[in-house]
Amino acid sequence: MAKNLILWLVIAVVLMSLFQGFGSDDTQKSQIDYTSFNKEVSQGLIQQVQINGQEIKGLKSNQTPFVTYIPAPDLDLVNYLIKNDVKVEGTAPEEQSFLASIFVSWFPMLLLIGVWIFFMRNMQGGGKGGAMSFGKSKAKLMSEDQIKTTFADVAGCDEAKEDVVELVDYLKDSSKFQKLGGRIPTGILLVGPPGTGKTLLAKAIAGEAKVPFFSISGSDFVEMFVGVGASRVRDMFEQAKKSAPCIIFIDEIDAVGRQRGAGMGGGNDEREQTLNQMLVEMDGFEGNEGIIVIAATNRPDVLDAALLRPGRFDRQVVVGLPDVRGREQILKVHMRKIPLEEDVKATVLARGTPGFSGADLANLVNEAALFAARGNKRTVSKEDFEQARDKILMGSERRSLVMTPKDKESTAYHEAGHAIVAKLVPQHHPIHKVTIIPRGRALGVTQFLPEGDQISQNKDELESSISVAYGGRIAEELIYGAQKVSTGASQDIKQASAIARAMVTEWGFSEKLGPILLTGEQGNLRSNVVSHETGKIIDDEVKILIDTNYKRAYKLLTDNIDILHAMKEALIKYETIDTDQVDDLMARVTVRPPSDWDNEKEVESIKEKKSTIDMTRPAKGKVDTTKKEKVDTTKAQDVTDAEQKQDVSSEDEKDNK
Incomplete structure (x- = not known):
């Protein structure tokens, strides 16, 4: 910015100097007033003049140049000059060129057009072509040399890789399939939860096949102008035809591929026009040989039926959450980049991370x-992975948060209530850790870790989850009374209520209502199915489920109130206990310290107490005179008090007599 300013200042100085040089002829001429000019004309002192509008330049008889200005138009001036033998000259009027006249007349319109182009260019993100590139595709082209990802970089989805391997064979040698009359699918839809590697798998296909790769998001097609999205779809397929064979990857296709007729505007809606054009380009009157469209979404239920029919996205590849073997493979891929200690085993970490996606494992x-x-370590150890897993599952530790002893005790009772109920109800996940160290938005956390991959849950497991959710609130109620229960159980109540309502309305665990779906996509009650009477039955069934499991958790904690107190003491002492300490508490035996417990603080506190006792105790062979003086003083005071009492009693006796 400073360099540009200096450059413009230099240019301005140079131009001013040039203009000053051009105007130097006028400065050399002496300027006289019009009255003196007329006198000199009458005296014959003016030789010649040149008139240019109101400016008069000329030479005097002594060859001195001069200049003067007419204050007002004077029609008799020329005749007056001729009478006095003054040579009069005129100047030709300046003629404006045709282009200059057009520019001057059209300048306001050109200025408005320039401002409009500027704003439209900004609205389009300043892309190539500016305002004239509305209909151009925003797909990013990656050549076959730019993509380094291969199937070796994709792990945890062996079945999905098998489904797309033949795409690579087709792109490398299509004649092998065409000889037998086979036709490769024109569209592949990758379906799965977020973070499972759908985009990575698409890149691996392009990297293995060594073909151009067009990448675009579904939201890039949609604009506020109707028809722009359809134009971009046409342009994208035209570019793909020039680079065929190639791959077009559309990420989050549900942004443009939603069911038609659901939005406002009908067929004139921009998104629906874009979808119509995409349907035509994929399988319309003209074919697109050598172009394979791969799309990714985590919501296949909202896509239009025409988009999923054979001939378009006729093959759906499910990329789900990895199992324990898949997690092990994914961890090995990511662990290749970091130095590890010998105690780090991918197999052990895979068993301890059920439900983790590929992105979660990379983050771990x-x-x-x-x-x-x-x-400041040189290698990554098992403890580092343990801390990383706790951070991902429970949140970061907030040791800077100041908690009063009362808050610590309340939190310890709350988390102990969750843990005890979880150990006593049937078919609940094992306890991994119980902590009263604030993590994330919670003051304490009871973390459960499934023993293996869980696909579904039965009624007993769901009801156990409800009982465990209310365990913390019940523990506070038992210790402090119903009037002293805190608001810390708000998230537990929300979780338990959601499970109970889903059991009644979605999973068919209600005896009165039976296995009937009563909710829509967002979990709300379907107004066209659920009547007022049915809604009341739903509320009653949810209330029965919650009350039953609440009473069960209440009885379990009441019967084991001694364990509740012992676990509270262990949590206040150690702050975090593992499953081993919980087992000791449930067995009512001495609690062993946690494996990572640092007892230096405990030893220091014992030493401080011992030194305090030693300082107050007198040394051997010496008499504590201070203490003796205090005893003597006390005895003297007692004697004085006794004498005063005797005097008082004798005076009372005299009064009585």
Whole structure:
């Protein structure tokens, strides 16, 4: 910015100098007033003049140049000059060129057009072509040399890789399939939860096939102008035809591929026009040989039926959450980039991370490396992975949060209530850790870790989850009374209520209503199915489920109130206890310290107490004179008090007589 300003200042100075040089002829001429000019004309002192409008330039008889200005138009001036033998000259009027006249007349319109182009260019993100590129595709082209991802970089989805391997064979040698009359699918729809590797799998297909790869998001087609999205779809397929064979990857296709007729505007809606054009380009009157469209979504239920029919996205590849073997493979892929200690085993970590997606596992490895770097380590250890997993599952520790002893005790009772009920109800997940260290938005956390991959849950497991959710609130109620229960159980109540309502309205666990779906896509009651009477039955059934499991948790904690107190003491002492300490407490035996417990603080506190006792105790062979003086003083005071009492009693006796 400073360089540009200096450059413009230099240019301005140069131009001013040039203009000043051009105007130097006028400065050399002496300027006289019009009255003196007329006198000199009458005296014959003016030789010649040149008139240009109101400006008069000329030479005097002594060859001195001069200049003067007419104050007002004077029609008799020329005749007056001729009478006095003055040579009069005129100047030709300046003629404006045709282009200059057009520019001057059209300048306001050109200015408005320039401003409009500027704003439209900004609205389009300043892309190539500016305002004239509305209908151009925003797909990013990656050549076959730019994509380094292969199937070796994709793990945890072996079945999905098998479904797309033949795409690579087709792109490399299509004649092998055409000889037998086979036709490769024109569209592949990758379906799965977020973070499972759908985009990575599409890149691996392009990397293995060594073909151009067009990447675009579904939201890039939609604009506020109707018809722009359809134009971009046409342009994208035209570019793909020039680069065929190639792959077009559309991420989050549900942004443009939703069911038609659901939005406002009918067929004139921009999104629906874009979808119509995409349907035509994929399988319309003209075919697109050599172009394979791969799309990814985590909501296949909202896509239009015409988009999923054979000939378009006629093959759906499910990329789900990895199992324990898949998680092990994914961890090995990410662990290749970091130095590990010998105690780190991908098999053990895979068993301890059920429900993790590929993105979660990549984040786990990254967080473990960050923990090791903070500790100035050269390798990543098992403890680093343990801390990283706890951070992902429970949130970061907030040790800076100041908690009063009363808050700590209340939190300890709350978390102990969750843990005890979880150990006593049937078919609940094992306890991994119980902590009263604030993590994330919670003051304490009871973390459960499934023993294996869980696909579904039965009624006993769901009811146990409701009982465990209310365990913390019930523990506070038993210890402090119903009037002292805190608001810390708000999230537990929300979780238990959601499970109970889903059991009644979605999963068919209500004896009165039976296996009937009563909710829509967002979990709300379907107004066209649920009547007022049915809604009341739903509320009653939910209330029965919650009350039953609440009473069960209440009885379990009442019968084991001694364990509740013992677990509270263990949590206040250690702050975090593992499943081993919970087992000791449930067995009513001495609690062993946690494996990572640092007892230096405990030893220091014992030493401080001992030194305090030693300081107050007198040394051997010496008499504590201070203490003796205090005893003597006390005895003297007692004697004085006794004498005063005797005097008082004798005076009372005299009064009585």
